[in-house]
Amino acid sequence: MRSLSAEEAELWARVAATIRPPSRDKLQTQAAVKTDKAVAVKPVAKALKPVAAAAAPPKVGTTLDGSWDKALSKGSVEPDRIVDLHGKTLDSAWHAIDQSLEQAIASGDRVVLLITGHHRPGDPPVERGRIRAAIHDWLAASRHAGRIAAVRGAHRRHGGGGSLYLILRRR
Numbered sequence: 584m585r586s587l588s589a590e591e592a593e594l595w596a597r598v599a600a601t602i603r604p605p606s607r608d609k610l611q612t613q614a615a616v617k618t619d620k621a622v623a624v625k626p627v628a629k630a631l632k633p634v635a636a637a638a639a640p641p642k643v644g645t646t647l648d649g650s651w652d653k654a655l656s657k658g659s660v661e662p663d664r665i666v667d668l669h670g671k672t673l674d675s676a677w678h679a680i681d682q683s684l685e686q687a688i689a690s691g692d693r694v695v696l697l698i699t700g701h702h703r704p705g706d707p708p709v710e711r712g713r714i715r716a717a718i719h720d721w722l723a724a725s726r727h728a729g730r731i732a733a734v735r736g737a738h739r740r741h742g743g744g745g746s747l748y749l750i751l752r753r754r
Contacts, residue, residue, distance in 0.1 A: 589629060590751070592697075604698060619627065622631055622728055651733070651750065653733050655738065655748055655750075656738065657738070658738030658739065658740045658741065660694055660748070661694070661695055662694045662695060662696035662741065662748070663687065663690075663692035663694050663695065664683060664686070664687045664692050664694075664695045664696070665695075665696045666679060666680060666683040666696070666697050666698065667697065667698040668680075668697070668700070668714050669698065669700060671714065673713055673714060673717065676714045676717060677717075677721055679723065680697070680718075680721060680722075680725070681726070682726070684725065684727040684731075684749070684751075685687070685696065688727060688730050688751060691754065692749055692751060693750065693751050693753070694748055694749070694751070695730060695744070695748070695749040695751065696737060696740050696741055696746055696747075696748060697718070697747045697748075698716040698745060698746045699712065699718055699745060699747065700712045700714065700745050700752050701712055701744065715745075718734075718747065719734065722734060722749070729752075730751055730752050731749055731750070731751060731752070732750045732751060732752045733748075733749075733750040734747055734748070734749055734750075735748045735750065736748075737748065
């Protein structure tokens with residue numbers, strides 16, 4: 584294992600300063616990082632500027648509770664809107680997703696079923712479809728990313744591995 588450079592040690596100290604201990608008791612330790620020479624690193628959290636909460640949208644796919652996940656895995660949730668991307672080019676698929684999300688948000692829909700196409704079984708190297716491969720990046724970069732609470736694989740009755748549920752946030 585190699586030692587950290589001075590820049591890496593400073594960066595690590597900044598990251599470590601943002602960590603909150605699991606208990607409510609204040610953490611009494613001071614971070615120390617080994618480099619070529621032992622260097623004690625002072626906490627730099629005060630030097631960092633506070634980041635606005637609206638600067639980064641929530642991560643897509645991380646905000647559902649257990650009851651939603653259970654209902655989705657059982658297939659008991661009916662989609663409010665279905666978007667089929669079969670036969671579309673990358674550009675037309677992106678446009679269809681964007682327009683469908685805009686309409687779903689405007690009408691107050693909660694569950695959008697996105698049909699992307701089935702996984703191709705076989706020995707490597709088997710490539711997935713280009714649309715299927717780009718979906719998660721598209722959703723994260725979408726102007727609607729802040730409105731997407733989660734992305735989950737669809738139940739078999741809704742297309743299984745070839746489909747995704749997009750769960751939208753309440754208004």
